[in-house]
Structure formats: C-alpha cells, structure tokens
Amino acid sequence: MAAWLVLAKIGSKRISEGYDDNPATHYSWDSTVNNHAKLKVGDVIALWDAAELLGLSVIEDIQIGRGEKETPYCLECGKADVAMRKKKLPRFVCWNQECKHESNEVGWKRKQITTYRSRHEAGWIDARGTLTAAEVRDLCVQRASQNSLRELRWDDFRHALTHDGVPLPLRVVDTAQKAIAEGHGAAIIRVRKGQPAFRKHLLEAFGEVCAFTGPAPVQALEAAHLYSYATNGRHHKGGGLLLRRDLHRLFDLGLIAVDPHTKSLHLADALKAYPDYAKLHGAPLTVPVTDEHLKWLIRHWEMHRAQTFPLQALAEVATP
Incomplete structure (x- = not known):
C-alpha cells in the first residue's frame, strides 16, 4: 500500500489538459504526468490545492482508457513547459529554467495518451484546516518535488493527521482499505x-x-x-x-x-x-x-x- 498526494486545484493545471476532478469522488490524470502508472487500487489518495490539504480517501477503482491530447510547446526551446497567464502579458511563459521565453503564441502538437480516472468516494474524509501546504510538502517522500502526483510517507502523514493540531479520525479510511483487501466484502x-x-x-x-x-x-x-x-x-x-x-x-x-x-x-x-x-x-x-x-x-x-x-x-x- 502506498499513499499519494495529488494536485486538485481548479484552474491551476496547465493549458489544454481538461481534467475532470471532484476531490470528494474522483480524480483524473494521464500518461503525460510523472508517476502516472504507479497509483493502485487500495492506495491512499490525498488531494490538495497547493494551499492546504483538502481530504483523503482510498482508491476503489481506476478506469484506464486511451485518448488524444493537444499540448502546447514553447516556440523558442521546443519543450512543453508552457503556462498561460490569466492577466499579465505576454499570454504565455515557458517554465523551462533555461528558457523562460515569453510570447503571445505557442506551438501545438497532438499525441496519443493513456487516461486514468480514480474513484474514491466511499472512504472520503474532508481534511480542510488540518495541514498547510508547507506541512504537506514536508510529508512527501521527495520534499522538493513539483510533480502533480507525489508519494507520501504514509506513517508520518497518518501521524500528523491523528496527533497534531486537531486530530482527524481515519477509521473510514482504514475500513475502506480493509474492504478492498478482503475482496469488497465489507x-x-x-x-x-x-x-x-x-x-x-x-x-x-x-x-x-x-x-x-x-x-x-x-x-x-x-x-x-x-x-x-x-x-x-x-x-x-x-x-x-x-x-x-x-x-x-x-x-x-x-x-x-x-x-x-x-x-x-x-x-x-x-x-x-x-x-x-x-x-x-x-x-x-x-x-x-x-x-x-x-x-x-x-x-x-x-x-x-x-x-x-x-x-x-x-x-x-x-x-x-
């Protein structure tokens, strides 16, 4: 069993990605995301919005499909690290540390992708107000990671939720994991x-x-x-x-x-x-x-x- 921190901030994901997220019920990602194939049924999934922890649950099911995706790339360096600004001009900026090119235009390319959509409603526990962004980052296996899907140190993460600040009962998460391990009988x-x-x-x-x-x-x-x-x-x-x-x-x-x-x-x-x-x-x-x-x-x-x-x-x- 592993535990994963996933980003579910509305409007924060990069342009053209079109993910369908509802933190309390399901989460979607694709094969362009680092660690995309590592999440498994029975793993803990913790969702945050880059400001605070939103909640956590247990993955009951992962729907895997195929799709086509149109992604932007920087016209200067050719890499896909492009973000669209909401107000500031030029509209696009390259996040590549060696480039940082700014422009009102980007290139576009289409690629075949694998799509993933978790279902995790049954064990959902709202955790707003428990852990700050800094505290959540510190509980990742790789603290400095910028990935949308990051592995958590589960024992430390659990201890932080159940012992620090206002303790959060995790009985529902435990029961969900037990139900999955026993073949969904509970x-x-x-x-x-x-x-x-x-x-x-x-x-x-x-x-x-x-x-x-x-x-x-x-x-x-x-x-x-x-x-x-x-x-x-x-x-x-x-x-x-x-x-x-x-x-x-x-x-x-x-x-x-x-x-x-x-x-x-x-x-x-x-x-x-x-x-x-x-x-x-x-x-x-x-x-x-x-x-x-x-x-x-x-x-x-x-x-x-x-x-x-x-x-x-x-x-x-x-x-x-």
Whole structure:
C-alpha cells in the first residue's frame, strides 16, 4: 500500500489538459504526468490545492482508457513547459529554467495518451484546516518535488493527521482499505449530501427538524442520505435524515454515533470537552427512525464503536 498526494486545484493545471476532478469522488490524470502508472487500487489518495490539504480517501477503482491530447510547446526551446497567464502579458511563459521565453503564441502538437480516472468516494474524509501546504510538502517522500502526483510517507502523514493540531479520525479510511483487501466484502457506511429533490422529500417528511437536536433553521439543515457504499460501487438506499451541518460532519467522522440499543446519541470523548456538544451525549433522536434507518445506523456503530461497545444481540439486525 502506498499513499499519494495529488494536485486538485481548479484552474491551476496547465493549458489544454481538461481534467475532470471532484476531490470528494474522483480524480483524473494521464500518461503525460510523472508517476502516472504507479497509483493502485487500495492506495491512499490525498488531494490538495497547493494551499492546504483538502481530504483523503482510498482508491476503489481506476478506469484506464486511451485518448488524444493537444499540448502546447514553447516556440523558442521546443519543450512543453508552457503556462498561460490569466492577466499579465505576454499570454504565455515557458517554465523551462533555461528558457523562460515569453510570447503571445505557442506551438501545438497532438499525441496519443493513456487516461486514468480514480474513484474514491466511499472512504472520503474532508481534511480542510488540518495541514498547510508547507506541512504537506514536508510529508512527501521527495520534499522538493513539483510533480502533480507525489508519494507520501504514509506513517508520518497518518501521524500528523491523528496527533497534531486537531486530530482527524481515519477509521473510514482504514475500513475502506480493509474492504478492498478482503475482496469488497465489507460495507462502508457514509453520510452524503442529497440532491435538492431528496432534501425536499425529507423536509416534507420530518419538517425543519435536525434528527439530533430538534427544530432548526432550514438553511442549517443538510440532507443526509444513509447508505452502504461497498467498494464494488453498489448503493443500498436506506432512508435519509436531516442533520445540522456541523453534526453532519461529526457523524460522518464517527465522532457522533447512534446507540442502536437506546436510539440515543453517543459522543466520542474528544467532543465532551465542548459544553454545547457534551449535552447531546445520551440524548434521544428527535425523529422516528425506520428499521431501514436502524440497519445502517447499526453498521455505522459497528465501524466506529463496536470495538468498545459490541452489539451482540443486535448483530443479526445489521445483515442486509
């Protein structure tokens, strides 16, 4: 298993590349990029925008294809290290240290390429605000590398996320790797924002009510779609709940779980230091849940709490 840092900054990639990126779900690159063939299913993929770490996940699948690409080259030195300026003129500048030619025109050539597109939605953890660009660079195998795909020192990277600053739970990443290693037999329980129609349905069903805290402004409520997203790409619809935005994030990370025995909230010790959150520990759900909801809430509990609080008698309820 390896870990890779990949650049996903909108508008930062060089002209004509046309990559289709969505940091939380997929990432694309091609054979013109250094290390292009080294990323594998099961590897950790960490995305940044050259300013901060955006998040990380586990590669579930890589789609490989063929394509044709039109790339620019410097008319002075003939190399492809050309960037287009947004405002400053001349429009183009060569990044080749021995050239640095500036011009309003570049040459173009077409080449056959191999295309790659990762899928990594299931294990995605948002990590904004955890590591700065300088900290991320320092955790690369080659600290001075300028490549868009850079190998990370995984043990050091993991330690930085789980021990420095505000610790970030990585249980979802661990579970995703385990699921892939075991042949996709384990389910990864995620909470995702729903589409507007789904949110509208939940508002009609529950009203303007957060399932954890009760009535809340509609602007603060997010549609949380509970489902099992196995690493083979199958989705199992299991109902939805409305959650306040901050609670949605904490639940997604496993810092808040629902005790299936009591249908009440269980907070990780780290949250109990904050009075506004601490008072939620042991509080009952504020909306009724169906057996389908409960099935996936049990799976979420198994992922984030089962080692400390085993379910025992409820285990059979969690079987799809």
